[in-house]
Amino acid sequence: METLTTNNAAATDIYRPALHYAARDTWLNDPNGLIFHDGVYHLYYQNNPLGNVWGNMSWGHATSTDLLAWTEHPVAIPCDDNEDIFSGSIVYDRTNTSGFGTGSVAPLVAIYTSAYKPGSEHEGIQAQSLAYSLDGGYTWTKHANNPVLDRRSANFRDPKVIRYDGGEGSCWVMVAVEAQDFKVVFYKSEDLKNWEFLSSFGPANATGGIWECPDLFPLPVDGDPENVKWVLTVNLNPGGPNRGSAGQYFIGDFDGTSFTSTSAETAGLHSPDDHGAYHWLDWGRDYYAAVSFNDAPDNRRLMIGWMNNWEYANHIPTTPWRSPMSLAREVSLQTIDGNLCLVQRPAGDWTALVTQEPFSLAETTIDDSEQVLPGAAGTVQRIDVSFAPGSAKEFGLVLRGDGAKGTHVGIRPDEGRLFVDRRQSGQTDFHESFPSVDTAPVRSSSDSYDLSIFVDRCSIEVFAQGGQVTMAELIFPAEDNTDLAVFAAGGTATISSLQVTQLE
Template structure:
């Protein structure tokens, strides 16, 4: 749930996704589970609803669905803006920031230095610490702790590595315009030693940002652990604009080696769709993972927007929501390791759906059929299809008259489609009206989609999370219809169920 409730003057305020009460937000930062609470920090302009004055906003949750906005955690000042970064629980007080037996949380963030700092134009890595569980923060007097005298060195993600090479902190950050992930190690979070560099590789159509590095067992086998490196980039995504890619390989404590590199060096634009994408939609960026999640689950969240039009979307007084939290697993698909993503969170903790709608097995012929009794603005839709002769079939959400957002499958092309050209307000930016596609493969003769429809977004989880697409939409509040359709022939709905949440 979001920080505030939608009103007639705030028609796009999401119900299932987090948004700041009255300000701008972008990249998630410092994600951690600590003392039974999930902490979401994020890039925030506490003074306006456009990018600027970057500080760390803060929200907390017990269930990953209902979020409470907290006061700004780490504020910009006359010397620095507070760019993206991460938080670790320094349980053994390696940093020395702990006091009276209390181990600190330590934030590692990018200082974007201003003129008053004497380092104007430099991006370097700095520390802040908290002794009250992440609610108040003190900047380290020795900042910055890692400075390469670079204007594009940012977004540190710090993890604890334990392996044959030792036991120490590892930082992955980026030299954004060089398309490189740079790795460092430290024993105290203050002094850092260079390890290695990864990249350029695969997608390099825009600056590299917000990296992440973590191990996952392949197919649940603890004896076959592989490493995943996430690199977000802007622009250069598979459907234009901001996006996130990932590599699967090995990390030996010094060097990450990729087993899924398609293009060494700079990208081959003709091979763009061969790269591994976290999400194929237009609005899923800066995804990073939570630290210290129980049972070693790997949970991520992303900024639900696109830098092409981020400052222009028609929301007020807030701007930009976060995605749903996702759980990642690594599974073998067609003989190769791929990330599988599923919506996370304690859905049972939400209020019960206000209504439910189900459709039994139904054949759909050429045309569009409105489902009576299925209308809504905040919904989870689970649908399974068997292809027939139709060139395309699918679901239209947030519809009214000829408008709506179309989510469909083109079996002959092996393509998943999200068409938001008639989704509502689209004229606020020339690139927003789009028809976006992703590859999809038939599984056991069926196509299965789970759709999360909110007041300003659609998140698509296809084929059990093998493919995801996330898209902002800005429909009229009266656009509530749900329809099914088939083009150029027929298809069969095996089952369809809708839970209405508002």
């Protein structure tokens, strides 16, 4: 197989991430076809192989063995004069139900959206098509009889296919969207080629923008395999809790035919701006189109999202590449204060990336001030900190700073809010909507606020209270803005513990 590059190669610009995947010199957006196969994690994604803005949609391809270092490969499924290759998923057809396998080789089968171009037989239509691979996912052949599922719709897209095992046997189940109708549609198949409509879900909860990129998976509640719930995720643009693109999730039951949510409310019951009434995958501005890996080892549920926002996606100041992916996150379903919610934690063995002895700070009180921490500076870091609130109106950290400016990440305890203020984070003038103060609800645990923050060259990902709340945000600081500071405003706050680990 041909290899192009890894994202950990020598940086060609100051924003190229060290911890997050980005294409070598092209545009990427939605993750597609996530699958673990033969010991390798495969990440496919929406890719413009001819430029660094959206267009010419094809499937790019990268692989990893540890979810941390990614190797880029040639375009997997390219667009052509007939169709763009929109989002979709990949399954391992172990028993060759599709008939695409040969001899002892079972195929990988990609189910993707054909967005048909002007002049094609299906002009203006989005329908679902197949491609298959017999070499482990590196080369692909389109099915001769595409499309295999056509609703004669211009906005029917983003199929996620899973293997469902129920009381009456197993089958393939597809979840896709009618994007402008705020509906997830469910189909089943025995052979991936012939599909039968099952049901639909929605509109429900957030409907401030079109629905895209759904996913469906079971999770044990609090780790109990005898108590399993199903999670349906769906992304929307715009309509996110802090403007622009975002993802929401529903918790409920799936019986092989329909999904019934215990966390959904009829669209319109709340104001479109009543974001606190819904479950969000991430409260930051830059986490969209998140989907999970099929066949992850040990039944882990691992997700990756696109780290960008359609409000300014084509304008972020990176070159020649544009847009990174998020870190891989392991998600679980836990009972928090009597309510079920997704808890997300970064996946991967981070100890392999540690470059020096961590910086540590013991119990320290800050009194209405901002203090730079000598010895804690860096551009690629993991920061673990616990705060005990005092009289301060807000407190937290200043990341990638220069002694005066930086990205503020902190807590407003009286409001019960986590916030990220990137108005002075570096380059912000490339788009009017980028400078922002973004917030999320957060509760203290035993009068403590605990944050794990992953800082990369153009982003931060915040995991609060053990991953109960997350915020992913792009930032574009100057190369020499490396300071880390602590602050409290309007009173005192105490740092119970702080550890800063340099990563590379």
